[in-house]
Amino acid sequence: MQPDALYRGVPAGSRRRARNNRLVGPGRLHALIDGVFAIAVTLLVLDLPALPGSAHFVHRFVEGWPSYAAYVVSFATIALIWIEHHGMMSAVRFVNRRFLERTLIFLLFVSIIPWPTALAAEHIRQGGAAARAAALLYAATMMLMGLSMAFSWRYLAEHEQLLAEPARPAMPAGARRALMGSLAYLPAIVFALLVPPLSFAIDAAIALYFALSKNELPGVMYEAGLKDGSV
Amino acid sequence: MQPDALYRGVPAGSRRRARNNRLVGPGRLHALIDGVFAIAVTLLVLDLPALPGSAHFVHRFVEGWPSYAAYVVSFATIALIWIEHHGMMSAVRFVNRRFLERTLIFLLFVSIIPWPTALAAEHIRQGGAAARAAALLYAATMMLMGLSMAFSWRYLAEHEQLLAEPARPAMPAGARRALMGSLAYLPAIVFALLVPPLSFAIDAAIALYFALSKNELPGVMYEAGLKDGSV
Amino acid sequence: MQPDALYRGVPAGSRRRARNNRLVGPGRLHALIDGVFAIAVTLLVLDLPALPGSAHFVHRFVEGWPSYAAYVVSFATIALIWIEHHGMMSAVRFVNRRFLERTLIFLLFVSIIPWPTALAAEHIRQGGAAARAAALLYAATMMLMGLSMAFSWRYLAEHEQLLAEPARPAMPAGARRALMGSLAYLPAIVFALLVPPLSFAIDAAIALYFALSKNELPGVMYEAGLKDGSV
Amino acid sequence: MQPDALYRGVPAGSRRRARNNRLVGPGRLHALIDGVFAIAVTLLVLDLPALPGSAHFVHRFVEGWPSYAAYVVSFATIALIWIEHHGMMSAVRFVNRRFLERTLIFLLFVSIIPWPTALAAEHIRQGGAAARAAALLYAATMMLMGLSMAFSWRYLAEHEQLLAEPARPAMPAGARRALMGSLAYLPAIVFALLVPPLSFAIDAAIALYFALSKNELPGVMYEAGLKDGSV
Numbered sequence: 001m002q003p004d005a006l007y008r009g010v011p012a013g014s015r016r017r018a019r020n021n022r023l024v025g026p027g028r029l030h031a032l033i034d035g036v037f038a039i040a041v042t043l044l045v046l047d048l049p050a051l052p053g054s055a056h057f058v059h060r061f062v063e064g065w066p067s068y069a070a071y072v073v074s075f076a077t078i079a080l081i082w083i084e085h086h087g088m089m090s091a092v093r094f095v096n097r098r099f100l101e102r103t104l105i106f107l108l109f110v111s112i113i114p115w116p117t118a119l120a121a122e123h124i125r126q127g128g129a130a131a132r133a134a135a136l137l138y139a140a141t142m143m144l145m146g147l148s149m150a151f152s153w154r155y156l157a158e159h160e161q162l163l164a165e166p167a168r169p170a171m172p173a174g175a176r177r178a179l180m181g182s183l184a185y186l187p188a189i190v191f192a193l194l195v196p197p198l199s200f201a202i203d204a205a206i207a208l209y210f211a212l213s214k215n216e217l218p219g220v221m222y223e224a225g226l227k228d229g230s231v
Numbered sequence: 232m233q234p235d236a237l238y239r240g241v242p243a244g245s246r247r248r249a250r251n252n253r254l255v256g257p258g259r260l261h262a263l264i265d266g267v268f269a270i271a272v273t274l275l276v277l278d279l280p281a282l283p284g285s286a287h288f289v290h291r292f293v294e295g296w297p298s299y300a301a302y303v304v305s306f307a308t309i310a311l312i313w314i315e316h317h318g319m320m321s322a323v324r325f326v327n328r329r330f331l332e333r334t335l336i337f338l339l340f341v342s343i344i345p346w347p348t349a350l351a352a353e354h355i356r357q358g359g360a361a362a363r364a365a366a367l368l369y370a371a372t373m374m375l376m377g378l379s380m381a382f383s384w385r386y387l388a389e390h391e392q393l394l395a396e397p398a399r400p401a402m403p404a405g406a407r408r409a410l411m412g413s414l415a416y417l418p419a420i421v422f423a424l425l426v427p428p429l430s431f432a433i434d435a436a437i438a439l440y441f442a443l444s445k446n447e448l449p450g451v452m453y454e455a456g457l458k459d460g461s462v
Numbered sequence: 463m464q465p466d467a468l469y470r471g472v473p474a475g476s477r478r479r480a481r482n483n484r485l486v487g488p489g490r491l492h493a494l495i496d497g498v499f500a501i502a503v504t505l506l507v508l509d510l511p512a513l514p515g516s517a518h519f520v521h522r523f524v525e526g527w528p529s530y531a532a533y534v535v536s537f538a539t540i541a542l543i544w545i546e547h548h549g550m551m552s553a554v555r556f557v558n559r560r561f562l563e564r565t566l567i568f569l570l571f572v573s574i575i576p577w578p579t580a581l582a583a584e585h586i587r588q589g590g591a592a593a594r595a596a597a598l599l600y601a602a603t604m605m606l607m608g609l610s611m612a613f614s615w616r617y618l619a620e621h622e623q624l625l626a627e628p629a630r631p632a633m634p635a636g637a638r639r640a641l642m643g644s645l646a647y648l649p650a651i652v653f654a655l656l657v658p659p660l661s662f663a664i665d666a667a668i669a670l671y672f673a674l675s676k677n678e679l680p681g682v683m684y685e686a687g688l689k690d691g692s693v
Numbered sequence: 694m695q696p697d698a699l700y701r702g703v704p705a706g707s708r709r710r711a712r713n714n715r716l717v718g719p720g721r722l723h724a725l726i727d728g729v730f731a732i733a734v735t736l737l738v739l740d741l742p743a744l745p746g747s748a749h750f751v752h753r754f755v756e757g758w759p760s761y762a763a764y765v766v767s768f769a770t771i772a773l774i775w776i777e778h779h780g781m782m783s784a785v786r787f788v789n790r791r792f793l794e795r796t797l798i799f800l801l802f803v804s805i806i807p808w809p810t811a812l813a814a815e816h817i818r819q820g821g822a823a824a825r826a827a828a829l830l831y832a833a834t835m836m837l838m839g840l841s842m843a844f845s846w847r848y849l850a851e852h853e854q855l856l857a858e859p860a861r862p863a864m865p866a867g868a869r870r871a872l873m874g875s876l877a878y879l880p881a882i883v884f885a886l887l888v889p890p891l892s893f894a895i896d897a898a899i900a901l902y903f904a905l906s907k908n909e910l911p912g913v914m915y916e917a918g919l920k921d922g923s924v
Contacts, residue, residue: 031723031724031728035262035266035500036735038263041342046274083332104772111735111737128750130751133751134750219328223254261490265494281584313494320490453558454485496724499728501732504733505732506804507736513812533805548793
């Protein structure tokens with residue numbers, strides 16, 4: 001592709017800014033993102049209980065339910081975030097250094113999720129300060145992951161030359177959806193300090209909401225990608 | 232590719248439904264699937280015994296045989312499921328949000344396999360409730376993995392616009408094969424409660440059956456992909 | 463690509479056999495291979511010593527040398543095997559179910575390497591049966607990895623329709639090189655039972671030999687891939 | 694692509710040398726690099742503290758700050774090195790065996806980073822020989838990673854047939870930038886032996902410098918890739 005093809009339909013002013021803001025295709029970034037998600041989701045298995053000893057196996061297996069619940073909620077949250085982020089990325093044609101940096105900040109919060117998941121599984125039943133702190137840490141991590149994704153959406157909304165043209169009008173809605181999804185963790189943060197189990201229930205409900213979501217946005221991004229001929 | 236090219240040969244009614252059901256290419260999903268399989272298969276190594284101490288090394292090495300057997304059976308099962316799933320995916324041209332979700336449910340069961348594998352290796356020899364529970368958990372995980380794959384086949388059979396045309400007639404047979412493969416774990420579940428070692432033998436036999444399988448189905452999918460010109 | 467293009471220049475008899483032997487492009491297999499190698503090579507870090515406690519840190523750090531040596535030899539061996547296998551794969555145009563299976567057997571031996579590496583690091587200095595068994599296990603794993611790669615080369619030599627045409631004459635040499643590389647571990651297996659440190663020295667020497675190798679073979683494969691227009 | 698297309702615009706002498714130096718596309722190497730980076734960055738999470746027990750959870754959580762600081766600095770350093778290396782690679786059109794080997798040496802230092810990170814987190818607060826040794830090991834690993842990257846830049850500067858033409862004049866500047874970035878760890882090495890916390894502060898400052906860097910070089914590489922039509 002000729003570099004000038006990049007700037008088709010972009011006004012001369014932003015064209016000059018775009019040139020100063022060197023671009024490259026997103027293929028390598030896709031690979032890094034998919035690698036980090038695949039590993040984050042698979043490392044969760046390391047925190048399932050080892051259940052040594054034979055005598056009380058079944059009893060201890062049943063007692064491990066907070067680990068299984070935390071596993072499922074974290075897996076589902078990471079999976080749904082991957083789907084949402086994949087929708088956003090399917091409209092991205094070019095990336096620059098600043099966008100790579102924003103994406104890596106997002107990946108920091110994705111890759112750290114096994115840690116609050118393990119703490120939540122360990123402390124949820126014990127109550128007291130530990131349960132409160134674990135619930136707070138879990139909800140705060142999820143909120144920061146969502147905010148860092150909103151930060152990427154926003155950057156794209158402000159740097160349209162990175163996007164397939166048909167997707168450009170949908171970017172503010174995308175940034176808004178990511179921001180709303182993040183702020184949904186605010187009640188989980190508040191209840192973490194009051195009723196930790198309720199805080200985890202809110203985390204699970206947010207995942208369920210996104211699983212059932214009929215929002216058109218990812219589809220709009222997909223279609224923009226197909227229209228542009230580059231997916 | 233023009234988005235209309237998607238709907239070539241699809242009747243107007245399902246074409247309208249297809250449009251409401253926005254699509255994107257499967258490249259990113261391939262990368263996530265391959266990442267999760269690569270990690271699941273490689274994490275199995277973390278549960279091979281550490282064999283500390285020098286005095287009884289050889290004795291303890293030999294005693295570790297349940298770990299080695301569980302490693303080989305789980306590795307082979309994951310590898311063969313990857314081959315079957317790769318066959319299915321080689322006919323998939325487009326994905327939508329619902330198919331991504333179904334695939335991620337499948338990946339949940341793939342990525343959890345190192346856990347029942349470790350429990351099986353730990354408890355198979357001790358007999359009693361622990362061996363029964365470990366055998367049950369192992370066979371149930373494998374069956375759920377198979378069922379979630381059958382669930383993907385079925386979704387594709389009902390959403391033909393996602394597929395290379397030459398593969399469409401073969402989809403019901405694919406869904407059936409995946410369902411049969413899953414139900415083959417039912418005897419392993421029953422025997423888990425009666426004779427745990429026999430349950431594991433059935434798990435191994437199912438892997439062996441798929442390794443020796445001369446079923447034409449993956450090949451049909453491959454050829455459909457080649458005919459369609461997109462693999 | 464038309465499926466008939468596959469069979470250009472293949473005699474009618476083997477063309478019929480090729481048709482019965484359905485084919486697909488190697489892209490997904492590349493991704494799985496690269497994922498397994500990336501993880502196997504990175505999991506080695508988990509066996510470097512934790513060095514808890516402050517008082518004798520430097521002393522214990524120095525005492526950890528078998529871990530560092532095992533890390534470097536295993537990393538180098540996996541890296542060089544990746545380069546050799548990458549050379550082979552750069553001439554592969556299509557894969558079938560049987561070739562996928564052979565490759566997954568190869569990946570089993572690649573992904574297991576962190577285990578004998580950890581055992582070698584733990585037991586090399588203690589001498590006695592443990593050092594002998596660890597040296598034996600290490601050299602045997604490496605030999606089996608090499609043999610399973612030779613098994614893939616051989617399959618390709620016998621199924622030329624999977625290959626870029628210019629690479630076909632070079633396949634027997636490739637199978638031979640892989641077989642010779644594997645058999646080089648035979649002395650390491652013998653010395654494992656006599657003088658374990660010498661066995662590890664042979665393992666390291668084999669890696670060094672391949673690092674310094676000026677063998678033309680990977681290059682021949684690369685060029686075959688370029689000539690065929692598909693790399 | 695015809696193999697002769699490789700040598701367009703290359704004088705006959707270096708064309709002959711290039712032929713002896715067989716080449717292949719960089720796709721598989723990209724996949725291996727992205728896999729290793731994704732795993733190295735995600736394995737860091739395994740060293741965050743487990744915080745067992747409930748009584749002093751908050752106190753112990755706060756006490757874990759060196760782990761969090763080490764996590765963030767290592768994550769940021771790996772992320773920024775990925776961005777720099779991605780810039781370099783976006784101008785690479787072909788690779789040969791020697792370049793693969795140099796890249797794998799670089800990946801050895803990338804994949805080992807979780808180890809000095811864990812040691813740094815463990816020992817930074819205890820002072821004494823352990824803190825000095827951990828700070829030394831951390832800074833030395835980072836410097837070796839940077840030097841091995843400079844080694845790759847230098848190889849490319851001397852083997853221009855591997856590069857997109859428009860990037861060739863920028864290679865010496867790239868090698869210089871990588872070398873300077875590595876040598877910036879020299880003061881961290883010196884202070885490791887005197888004031889370990891200051892050594893870690895220098896490590897963090899180097900990451901911050903690269904995060905804020907407005908250097909044009911990655912952009913020049915991106916543009917070279919686009920101009921050449923192959924990114």
